[in-house]
Each structure stands twice: as C-alpha cells, then as structure tokens.
Amino acid sequence: MESARRPLVSQLWVKNRRNEAVLDPERPALSWKELQPKSGRGLCLARVLHRARGLIGRLTEQYPSVCHSVPISEIIAVETEQKRYNSDTWQKFNHHAFTVHYAQRAQKHCWRCSAVTFWCKDEELCHQWIQAIKKLLELQTSRPKHLLVYINPYGGKQQGKQIYEQKVAPLFSLASITTDVIVTERANHAKDDLFEVNLEKYDGVISVGGDGMFSEVMHGLIGRMQKDSSIDQNNPSAPLAPCNLRIGIIPAGSTDCICYATVGINDPVTSALHIIIGDLQHMDVCSVHHNNTFLKYSVSLLGYGFYGDVLKDSEKNRWMGPTRYDFSGFKTFLSHHYYEGTVSFQQANQTLGSPRDKSTCQSGCYICKQSTQEVEEKRKRHHYNLEETEDDGDWKVIRGKFMAINAANMSCACPRSPKGLSPAAHLAAGTIDLILVRRCSRLNFLRHLVRHKNQDDQFDLAFVEVYRVKTFLFTPKHSENEDTDNKDVRKKHFNQICNGNHSSCGCNHVNSIWNCDGEALDHAAVEVRVHCQLIKLFARGIEEDSKP
C-alpha cells in the first residue's frame, strides 16, 4: 500500500532522448525532463549539438531543460505502443514503449489531445508504467464511462453528425467511454426520449447541436426529474428537484453561447476533452411561467423586443444557417421598434455581486461557491420540512417603452460577442442580470450594440439600466389578444422603413415575443424565477490564464 504512494522514477526515452520520468501519486502528476547525455564514449553529432545548445542556453540563461508535467486528471488514456515508429527505434528498444494521451492547452481556452511516447529498455518496466498510470486513472471517479448522445443533424451548418463522428467519437473511444447515440429525427425527439429512457445506466447526456438542442436535452432531464419526484412544474414557486446527470455540449449550432460561456470557446474537441476528464460546472436555470402555467426553462438569454424580433424573423431563414441572425439583426435594427410594458423585480442580495463588477465569473468563482453551500443547506431544510427564511428585498416596478428587455442567466458570451450581453453575470450564483434598454434613437441603440463587440461598457449609457435579480415579472401594456386583433394600434408603431404591408419588416405586432435560448415563447406576460444550480455540466467555467 505504502509503495503505491511512492513516486515511480525511471529513465525512459522520448524521441530518442534520455528523460527522467516521474509518476507521483501525491501531486498527482506525470512529469518528464530531458537528461543531459553522459560525457565520453565518443562524440556523436547529436551530442555535440546538444552540448552546444546547453552552452548557448547557459550563456543566455535559457537552457531548455524543460520539465513537462501533466496532471493525472488531464490524462485521457495510456496504451501500449503499436508498431508505427521507424524500425530503428522499434529495434533499439526491443518494441517496449507506451503512449500517454493527454489534454493540452493550445490557444486561449482551446484544448487539444496530445500524445507522448515513452520507450523502455525492458518489457517489465514498460508494463509497470502502464499499470501504474492505469491505477491512477481508475481513481478519477468523476469521469463518465457510459454516455447517452443526442445529435441534431440540422443545427447550425448541419454538420452535427460529421462533427461528432470525426472529432468526438474517436476521443471517446480512446478514453474507453461507451455511448448510445441517437440522431434526432424531429424537434422534441431528444426531450420526449429522455422521459422514457432508463437513465440509471448513464453517467451523462451529451447534446450535439446549438443552444436549442441543449435546451431540449435540459427540458427532458429537468422534466423527468420533476415527474419522478412528483413536483408540479406549473407551480412557479415549487422548489425544483436538481438533476444529477451532467450534460455535455458538443457545439454544432448557430450561436452556441451556452458552450462558449461555460468553456470559453465553441470547439468540439475542447468540449469532448472536458467531458472525458469529467469536469463539473453547476448552472442556474430560470423557469418561465404565464398565469401559473409552465412555459419553458432558460439558461442563456430571455430576450423581449430586439432579440425576440431577431429570432422571429430569423426562423423564416433557417436555410441561411448561423448568418440568419446577422441578416435578421440588421433588419430588426432598421425597423427600430419599441414595446411598452411593466417590469417588476426584486434585487438580489449585494453579496452576490453586481452586473457592473469589473471581475467576471471564472473557474472556481467564490461567489458561485458560496451559493453552492447555501443551496445545499436550503435543499436540506426543504427535505426536513423546515421553514424558509428568505430575506429578499422590496419589489421595484418600472413602467416604460423598451427597445429590449434582456434577462441574462449567464454572460451569453459567444463568437458574435466575446464578453457577452452581461459580462459579469455568474453561471451558478442563483441570479439573473436584467438589462432594460429604453426607447432611444437608432444611433444610440447602435452605440449600445457596438459595445457588445468592443471593450466599452454597454451599460454606461443613459438609456440602459441593469439589475441583478432573482425573479421578475413582465406585463405588456397591450393585452396579448389585442396583438392579433387591433390593427389601429399597430399603425401607431409604423416607422420610416416600414411601408405598411409588414411582410418584410416583421413589425406587425404591438407586442414582441420572448426569445428563450433561441426558442420563441407563446406569451408576452411572464413570471421568471431563477433556480440556483439546478443542473450540472461537463465544463469548468472560464479559466483565468489558459495559455500553454
């Protein structure tokens, strides 16, 4: 037992160079460092070059005695080397080699699967190393072994199936992860399936597609949990049962903001590696109700006005792929609509930070960690039927004319806006950032939009307000029935680019619609409530310094 904790230290060869390799179960990490060749026994060209490099390095103080180190938690697999090296190396080491595959940070937030082959002088040493690494890998208990995968073949650029088969499946198989793969045949296929399937045999569910596909998987899992726990989703104040299965996202959609904002990049290989090593990121979920009827859950953006109109117009042009949003965004910008209504909300406790904070939510975020403890205590109290002591503040009511009402449950960072709609929003603090953009000129609205692309503060404008809240209500000024009936009111909302036939401008509504993670809601009047850390993802949040 004692020997299992001692480091394994051996001389192994990497690319024909002698290295000292150390497998330290205490750290726990695998490291290797090139050893300088011994003097004497003649001078071969390699040795001369090596010495010269050492000398130059010492003179310039950059001798490359690089020590490579890989945490065990980031090793993907270890395998006996098959014959793929030139026969010289193969002969020299009598065929004894093993290869370690590991996750390596490439560019910012982008991970790649790298491999290093260690050559051993004898078979026993080779076997000892492979067994020692495998033993440490077995201790990585958070890694998934069996996954259920849903692929939307029509998301984004319709590449979901190819992305999964070419970039992800080979990595899963290298890591000995087994999968049941379902290519969806219709909308809601994944969601409906998750209500029926035996989930006990899986360690996680993977969504291959965009935010809409993720939303389907999430609705399936959350809905199934509530059904199994006899919780009525129509009750807006019911404490929901959390989902134990983690969800993984392989980005293959149009915005992929849930992936981008939880991993830092929308890259299928990076996401696959986070899944394999069993990362964990808790995430808040908003429930949306209308008149005590459950409508939907949201994790990224709930947007009324501008983003609702963009969505409505873009659905007609799905054939354009992700470009549909830019096209409809441009059209919606020109149509320049505002909507009247009342927003009421309770501001969150100040310990949960502010949307104007300069620091952002990152891996190991202390505000989210604090919420983890609170949510655990709250669930315990609920389990033992103890009373809740909510100290939420007063309700604030704002009546007005809005260009946009955006509720960001996370930063909503995506390739279109790398810092997102609310750069300081938290992934798991149990809060939503409510952004109100009041009626303003086209130029001012453009100024606000442009700030999503640059470093300027998009909230530092007189017509923009932002609040950190736990719950909010929205009531449109005009009743929802009017929307389809009252043509006179519609006319009041014409503007210079709308010629009155409305077929192209999409402005024939007194009310806008809610864009809920890219899906349209059927009602404008909504009650929204955040459920702290309801779901878990195979991710780790944004790493501060993720350079190689």
Ligand SMILES: CCCCCCCCCCCCC/C=C/[C@@H](O)[C@H](COP(=O)(O)O)NC(=O)CCCCCCCCCCCCCCC
């Ligand atoms: C002048 C440049 C202005 C650029 C403004 C970019 C703002 C981008 C904010 C993005 C927020 C994204 C929130 C994410 C929501 C997603 O869950 C959801 C679903 O994703 P899925 O398709 O993967 O399933 N996606 C969406 O609803 C798409 C929202 C995209 C909106 C793009 C708006 C482009 C606006 C362009 C205005 C151009 C004005 C030019 C005037 C000269």
Ligand SMILES: Nc1ncnc2c1ncn2[C@@H]1O[C@H](COP(=O)(O)OP(=O)(O)O)[C@@H](O)[C@H]1O
């Ligand atoms: N096989 C399918 N056929 C049609 N629609 C589907 C299918 N599978 C999933 N969907 C639906 O497609 C919509 C968009 O999916 P998503 O993955 O978000 O792509 P995008 O990012 O391009 O919008 C979602 O509403 C999802 O429910």
Ligand SMILES: [Ca+2]
């Ligand atoms: Ca979508």
